[in-house]
Amino acid sequence: MDFTFFAIVLLLAQGATADVGRTNILANDQVMIRGTIGAIVDNSSRFGMEQKVAMEMAIKDVYDETGQSCGLLMKASQREPYQTAVAALDLINKQEVQAILLPQTWEEASLVAEFGNQAKIPILSITDSTPIWATKKWPFLLQASPDQNAQMKVIAAIVASWEWHQVNVIYEDIDSFRSGVTPHLSDALREVGVEVSNLVALSPFDSSSLSTELERLESEQCRVFLVHMSLPLAEQFFVKAKEMNMMEKDYVWITTNPITSLVHSLNASTISSMQGTIGVKSYYPQQDPHFQNFHTRFRKNFSLENPDEDNHEPGTSAMQAYDVVRTVCLAMRESSNGGQQLLDKIMLREINGSYGRSVQFIDRKVAPAQIFQIINVIGKSYNELGFWSYGKGFSKTTGDRALYNTSMRHLGRVFWPGGPWTTPRGWIPSTNSKPLRIAVPTKSSFKQYVKVEHDNSTNTTYSGFAINLFKATVESLPFDLKYNFTPFYGSYDQIVEQIYLKNFDAAVGDVAIVANRYKHAEFTHPYTESGLVMIVPARTQNNNRALLFMKPFTKAMWALIGAINIYNGFVVWLIERKYCPELKGSALNQIGVLLCSAFTTLFSLHGGKLHSNLSRMATVVWLFVALVLTQTYVANLTSILTVQRLEPTVADVESLRNGNAMVGYCRGSFVANYLMEVLNIHQNNIKNYNSPEEYAEALRSQEIAAAFLEVPYAKLFLAKYCKEFIIAGPTFKVGGFGFVFPRGSLLLADVTKALLNVSESGRLRDLENSMIASVKCVDRESIDDMSSLSPSSFWVLFIFTGGTSTIALLLYVVCHKRFGHKTVWRLVLAVMRGWWHRKKSFSRRVSGVERSTSFSYTSYSSTHV
Structure with a gap:
């Protein structure tokens, strides 16, 4: 509408507006009024009533601070944009105000902004939100409340x-x-x-x-x-x-x-x-002192002007109106003229507002909250x-x-509608109780995950790991969820697109989580391992078997056997050298005899050739330990030699590309695009298959050199063909399997949480183990899986034999040189005899041993002397 025509119409309607009030604070006749502020309020609303009281307080506070006063003329709008425009024209043309404060709605502000711009009068709006373009179109429009x-x-x-x-x-x-x-x-x-x-x-x-x-x-x-x-x-x-x-x-x-x-x-x-x-x-x-002062005075003034109101607390609109009027009044004191000069002063001023914080305009707007x-x-x-x-x-x-x-x-705790303290879910199942229509793919290559069967009575049964897991997930939901399965005969990409088109409410099956599918739907947390692996035929590895005889024992075990052998041989040599001339001679000869004796003890018994009971004692214990070690070694070595080590026939993807080899993948899956776009395998070298049996046959006949399967499928395939095929190369990171829901589905978060509960409870693991066990064959162990035996398996035996040899050595060294060989054994027998007197006290048994020892020593000494 033409502005001039519109202004004429409004001027004709000026009589329809009414003054709400005029406020002038005059201490005496000599006080000069610096100017008049016009305000348009909705005096029928709580907003308007609070604003009126707050603006009058601002006028009085400025006078108390400066000794100068501003006039305040308020007109009613009744929240009618037409009335607001009429009031604004009256304030501009008749009352000649220097600035106008507007109500809270943008509709009223947008009408008056043009008037203020034409008359070059600042228009201050306390609307919650002013468009960015508005302050550029109308330079004299200011947003006086925080955005x-x-x-x-x-x-x-x-x-x-x-x-x-x-x-x-x-x-x-x-x-x-x-x-x-x-x-x-x-x-x-x-x-x-x-x-x-x-x-x-x-x-x-x-x-x-x-x-x-x-x-x-x-x-x-x-x-x-x-x-x-x-x-x-x-x-x-x-x-x-x-x-x-x-x-x-x-x-x-x-x-x-x-x-x-x-x-x-x-x-x-x-x-x-x-x-x-x-x-x-x-x-x-x-808690700010400025707010406390404002709050107290406002309650008093508001109760006087509005006795019918029960609550006298100020709202944000009251504080905003107070700050605006106070800002304009203080700017008027520094402005000799209105218009542009007053506008500049308003925007440059920074004052303490009703709550103590500074109020300042930035880009014609009060700083945001x-x-x-x-x-x-x-x-x-x-x-x-x-x-x-x-x-x-x-x-x-x-x-x-x-x-x-x-x-x-x-x-802290929140009181929600209806009285409960528990957090609402934010949604409820549809009130029409219509069951969810869930699509189930029928073209899965691995029926252990999802299987759809039809019988003669047109009944359809759904089974498999994914189906069982979904049922367990629904049971974990905190509410009853009704659903019906529906077979879907298209590809996996198509099933996701149908969910996007709202033809299905969800999809359950071995649907891979792929970034491209997120354009149409969303997925739960993956319920399987993620990844893509390459499976190739396996062959026996025959190299590096020359040192297999060392595999039964660890290096530490071999070192300990050698050490205990040498130690036991040394003890026997030391004790027996007095009686055997062949143990004497040159140092080189004695070392050779010692080593030979030490290691031949492992394989033969020389007890009859030993002359001392001490050496016989040490040898018998060591022979027992040696017997256990040799039998264990033979058993472990036999097991290792009968195991074949398998290795892949193709090392990595690079070998496939260099050899221009054919590869296979699951029909209808995303793997084909991954092979071409990521692994750079030519499209003509890619073939698809429908079942594990087809994969196995193609690999056996060398129709393909490798098959690329997602990790969940690879587990099932290798469980069935563990003797023929093996994983080669790295695991390529791709998404696992998940349940599919429309974008923005309210069910998604609850189903995902329930799925995680099933996983954390161990139910998911049990279902997966049950699925794999149904196709599991006897696995072939590799040499690397065979554990070499360490000293920790035999430490008791080593302590037994080492301790026995040490006791024999100590007895020989301590007693033989002082008393002779026979005295040693008499001493040993005396001590052992003392332990058999169980009915005597400990002190008397010790005394008996000492008397026996003393008697034997005296007899021995007298005889030899």
Whole structure:
């Protein structure tokens, strides 16, 4: 519409506007009024009533501080853009105000902005969100309240904290709320992996649409609702939701600043209909002395002007209006003229606001809010749960000592709608109780994973590991899930595409998790190992077998055997050298005899040639140990020599490419693209097969040199053909198998969690072991799998023989040189005889031994003397 024509129409309607009030603070006749501020308020709403009181307080405070006053002329708008435009023209043309403060809606601000731009009068809007282009189109338009778009990040963080994956967004269908929700909330939710399930716009003029929209939302599965609307419409909305039993268990309601900031002013009826709601609002530090002073004075003034109101607490709109008027008044003191000069002064000023923090305009906007408060409606009021700070996260307090966390769960327990303290899932199964239609692939090459059979009575049975696992997963869900299996005869890519087209609700089977398939669907956590391996024929390895005779024992074991042999031989040689002339002679001769005696003891008994009982004792024990060692060695060596070591016929993929060899893969799988695009195998060298038997036959006949199978398939294949084939080369990283769901499915998170519970409980492992055991054959061990025996298996025997030889050596050294050979044995027999007198006391047995020893020693000495 032409601006001039529109202005003429508005001027004709000026009589329809009414003054709300005029405020001038005059100490005496000599006080000069620096200028007049115009304000357009909705005096019928709580917002308007709070703003009026706060602006009058700002005028008085500036006068008290500076001794100079500003005029304040307020006009009513009744939230009608037409009335707002009429009031603005009256303030500009008749009252000649120097600046205008506008109400909270963008519709009103957008009409007046053009008037202010033409008249070069600063227009200060306290709307929650002003488009970026608006301040460029209208240079005299200033957004005088913090941009609330940051609160959309708070809401996204709340939703992500409780692991909800979809949200219903309900907003008032006016420009200010539409522009403040749709783009910013969608971006914030997308960053945390949450989708908007429904975007519902409610008309502020048609209350009958509330029931219709709520009924539609009630039939949906998503139970998380974000409400972004003005307080009058919100009051109607929640009362209707309460009547429709939508404020009960399993529902989640979140409100934004326009509602939350005025929860304190709601009547008992409205509060009771909002029980369990979570609210987000701008935060003002209430402990600050400036806020305490403002708070006390506001309560007093508000109660005087509005005696019918039960609650006298100031909301964010009151503090914003106070700060704006105070800023403009102080700027007027420094401006000799209005217009551009006043605008510059307003943007350059930095003042202490109602809560102590500085207020300053940046790019024609007040700096965005950095801290938001989170409340929980309960009882007759609300609980303050905590705070969210931009770039930091959630905390129970603010300030330098605050501890931050990315999850809201750390703020404590939340009272949810319906009274439960347990966290709602955020969704419920469809109210129409229609069973899920689940597709099952019929072309699986390995029937152990999924098998579809039809009988003569047209009945279809579904079996296999994937089917059993899905049933176990459904049993672990915290709710009853109804479903029906449906056979699908297409490829795996096609089954995923059908889910994208909503022809199926899910797919269960050996469907590989591949990045390309994420365009159409989402997957649960993999329930199998991931990877792709190359399987080739195996052949016996005959090289490097010359030293197999050393394999039965470890190196440490061989070293210990050699050492104990030499030690025992030394003991026998030392004891026997007195009686055997052949043990004497040159040092070289004695060393040769010692070594020969030591090692021949392992294989023959020389007890008859020994002359001392000490050497006989040491030799008998060592012969026992040697017998055990030789028998163990023979048994282990025999086992090793009868085992064939297998090696692959093809070493790696490079060998396949160089030899231009043919390879195989599962028909219908993603492997073909991987072989061509990643492993660079030519398309003409790739063949597909339908079963393990076809793979085996193709490998035996050398039709293909290798088969590429996913790790779950490879386990089954090698379990059946363990003697003929072997894995060669590395494992290529690809996705495992998973259950498939549509993108944004509300079931996905719960099914994934239930699947993890089945895995962690051991049920998944049992199902997999049972599947592999059904096809398992006797595995052939390789030499590397044969364990060489170490000293730890024989340490008792080595201590026994070493200890015996050491005792014999000590007895020989200590006793033989002092008393002679016979005395040694008399001493030994005397000690042993003493131990057999069990009925005597310990001291008397010792005395008996000493007397026997003394007697033998005396007899011996007298005889030899």
